Amino acid sequence: MRDTEAGEFSHEIRVGWGHCDPARIAYTGHIPGWALEAIDAWWEAHLDGDGWFEMEIDRGYGTPFVHLSMDFLSPITPRHRLVCAVWPVRLGETSISFRVIGSQDGQRCFSGLFVSVFMRAGAFRAVPAPDEARALVEALIRPDIPDARG
Numbered sequence: 563m564r565d566t567e568a569g570e571f572s573h574e575i576r577v578g579w580g581h582c583d584p585a586r587i588a589y590t591g592h593i594p595g596w597a598l599e600a601i602d603a604w605w606e607a608h609l610d611g612d613g614w615f616e617m618e619i620d621r622g623y624g625t626p627f628v629h630l631s632m633d634f635l636s637p638i639t640p641r642h643r644l645v646c647a648v649w650p651v652r653l654g655e656t657s658i659s660f661r662v663i664g665s666q667d668g669q670r671c672f673s674g675l676f677v678s679v680f681m682r683a684g685a686f687r688a689v690p691a692p693d694e695a696r697a698l699v700e701a702l703i704r705p706d707i708p709d710a711r712g
Contacts, residue, residue: 571607573600575644575664588638594630597662597674600646604660608698618683623692625658625678632674642666651706653699656680656688661706673707 575596583589606613618624638644645665652659657679664672679688680695691699 571604571648573603573646573648575599575646577638577640577642577644577666579640582640586639590634593634593638593664593672594632594674596644597630597632597646597664597672597676598627600648600662600664601660601676604648608702609695621692621694622683623689623695624681624683626681627676627678628657629677630674632672634672636666636669636671638664638666638671644671649704650699650702651675651704653691653696653703655690658691658695658699659706663707675706 577588581588581592602613605617609617612621614624643666647661647663647665649661650658651661657677659675659677662672662674662676663670680691681687682689
């Protein structure tokens with residue numbers, strides 16, 4: 563995990579042989595999970611070490627996903643680390659949207675948009691973003707990439 567001076571956050575994933583299908587590339591079903599892992603790491607890096615587990619258990623709110631879309635651009639293999647760049651692109655009253663771009667060896671492999679809503683722990687209804695999360699996210703929102711393949 564790292565934040566650069568430009569405010570970019572990235573999370574590295576070790577893709578193993580067991581993540582691959584008979585074509586010797588990452589099984590498609592693992593890719594959204596890696597993107598979610600990277601978003602959880604973003605929260606952990608920016609929310610005083612607290613990821614989704616601590617948000618739910620200790621802070622009393624969660625952010626379940628209501629939408630995700632992904633473009634697959636290049637195969638992912640165990641040959642190189644998968645580097646997932648993560649940043650928030652939108653904060654609504656009750657929702658937050660993240661862009662995740664996964665690359666290996668300088669080659670973009672996927673781009674995804676992930677939208678979740680803030681919910682009070684134990685309740686299944688959207689609530690306004692908690693003040694601490696709103697203040698954090700508003701300071702870190704970056705523009706989205708209009709062409710995910712670009």
